[in-house]
Amino acid sequence: MRILYLLFPLFLLLAQGAAGSSLAPGNKAQCHREKGFCGFLKCSFPYVISGSCSKFFFCCKKMWS
Template identity: 70%
Template structure:
């Protein structure tokens, strides 16, 4: 019975992490809607990866805006 108190928060933590993973852009249109652009494999310095445009293309967005 004591293990349920440890297992329940772990399950909630996993569900919470899975809920936000589908919000990232998955194609070029969604990336551009998020004010980003598609780059090949990585983003240059002031930009960070926020999703994927295609297999070898990632969605980049400015870190500060």
């Protein structure tokens, strides 16, 4: 019974982290739909990383748009 007090907050923490992760683009098609492009490992200055396209490619979108 004592372990339930420890497992319940851990479960809530994991569920909370998984809830927001679906907002970022998760593949190449979704990145292009949101007016971004896939860059290898980093994005150049006016762009910021806003999700991932694959393992080493990240979705880059303009900082101010």
